[in-house]
Amino acid sequence: MRIAILSDFHLGYGRFRDDAFRQAEEALSKAASMADVMIIPGDIFDSRAPEPDVIAEAINLFRNLSRREWKAKTIEFSGEGQPYTSVPIIAIPGTHERRAKDAADPVDILGLAGLLVDISNATAIIESEGEKLAVRGIGGIADERFRQVVCEINPVPVKGMFNVFVFHESLYELLPFNEDFMRLEELPQGFDLYVCGHIHGRVEATVHGKKLLIPGSTVLTQLKEGEQEAKGFYVYDTKSMSYEYVRINSRRFVMQKIDVGKFGSGEVVSAVEAGIESMIGGANDRPVIRVVIEGNIPRGSSVEMDLNDMARRYEGRAVVEVSKSGITEDAVRSVYTRERVAFEKMSVKDYGIGIFLEKIKESGTDTGRISPVELLDILSSEQSKDKAVAKALEELLES
Ligand SMILES: [Mn+2]
Structure with missing residues (x-):
């Protein structure tokens, strides 16, 4: 089977909103003509609560796609939730879509509408002409809890077929920013291919002797040095175990x-x-x-x-x-003696989370049963500060 791996469309991204939509559309339609299966490892949307117009954009993209004649079909599903379609379009939510536990995120909406198969914590099995493919996803987990969640869930591959592990988290080797980030060698063993989103420039690495592919975003977001390469997606062939990077017409x-x-x-x-x-x-x-x-x-x-x-x-x-980044970066660097490469690759949001975690640690605050990142999610879930604080206190006092 040929698997297209596309990520981080960031639909609704304010600065280049038309680009986000147009480039996602081109990537999806090109990928659909080249591959049997699509895997989208997170950040389809730029926000956890997109405006109705942005949800409409996404529905338009995926409706056209899901109406194609797909030879491959999702035939089995195990784990949280259920599939509402057999189309071989598989996705997880990313950091931008993450919401407090049990709250519906925008990828859930696309899944419920039957436009794709959401494998936030599930395995989908896809079949085409007798060949089977198992895709195991873990989505919507905060970076610093990922290692623990993977340990608890202990994802194992399905015997007798090609297995893909899909996630959307920072990896220490790529973003050496926080000691708690997952190491490559700690990723679950036995999978034939590892697929991750999150990082907006493309990355190819090796995990347990197999390929880890991160296609990068389809839209320009960070205006950093590494983003000068044309955007695109991967197509991986399970038979030859080879892959190619396909470029799209992204804004230069x-x-x-x-x-x-x-x-x-x-x-x-x-x-x-x-x-x-x-x-x-x-x-x-x-x-x-x-x-x-x-x-x-x-x-x-x-x-x-x-x-x-x-x-x-x-x-x-x-x-x-x-x-005048010479000045601002110097200032930032003098405060945070992080490795520069980490800062360059990191989104502002992740950087903010890092600072929040550091402050919590410094103050010795015990957040009880909710993790600091969940606390930050709750604090940023409301428009009004008072409401957010009240909600956070409620959770903290309960725990
Ligand atoms: Mn992203």
């Missing part, structure tokens, strides 16, 4: 560092403009361009104001972001 992203130290103040703006022009080139694709200014620019100077105004000047030709 280019990043350039410009050291302003070597220019006189009269030349800085034109040097930055020349840099931007070279990155736009002759193309008509309205690329996202990030210029990182290195060196000092006097605060409040006309140069600084010109640079701040740069995005507006290129409107229609490019999405320009000029950042």
Whole structure:
């Protein structure tokens, strides 16, 4: 069987909302024409409570897909929940969709609507022309609880068929940010292929002698160095145990560092403009361009104001972001002596969770039966601060 692995569509992502939809649509339709089965390891949505318009977008994407003539069928299901369709489109919720335990997340909605098979804590068995494939998913678990949950559940492969393990969590080797993150060697043994979402640049690694594939997001989100490669998805062939990365038509992203130290103040703006022009080139694709200014620019100077105004000047030709990351990153690094690579790869949300966990640890607070990440989920589940605190206290006092 040919398995397409697509991830992190982030439907509803505010900054590039049209891109998120269009690029997910292209990835899904291309993948459907190339593969027998689709696996989506999380973050279909950008938020745990998407607006009705965004849910409608997702329904439109998956309805068209689920109406295709699929040769492969989901024939068995075991674990939490149940399948409401036999289409071989398998998904789990990611970090962006995670909600407090027992609350319905937006991937649940797609599953209940029969548009895909949700394997948050379940195994789906797919059959095509006599070949069987078992896909075991664990979704919606906080990074630092993942190891414990995997230990408790102890997922085992199904005998006599090709087995895939699907998850959406940070791995210590890829994000050495928190000692509690799962190590590659701690992933359950005996599976033929490991599939993960979460990381927005693509990663290929080896786990217990088998492949771990992370396709990266289909939409640009973090504007980091590693995101300059075109977006896409994997297609893995169970017979040959080989795979390919298929690119989609994603918006081009280019990043350039410009050291302003070597220019006189009269030349800085034109040097930055020349840099931007070279990155736009002759193309008509309205690329996202990030210029990182290195060196000092006097605060409040006309140069600084010109640079701040740069995005507006290129409107229609490019999405320009000029950042003085030399300064901000230095400041961040002096506070958090983390490995830089970890910070570069990490989303703002994960970074925030890290800080929250650290504070909880420092204060010696015992959160009882709910984990600190669940507490943070509860605290961020309400629009109003008062309501969120009341809800969190209720949970804490109960435990
Ligand atoms: Mn994501």
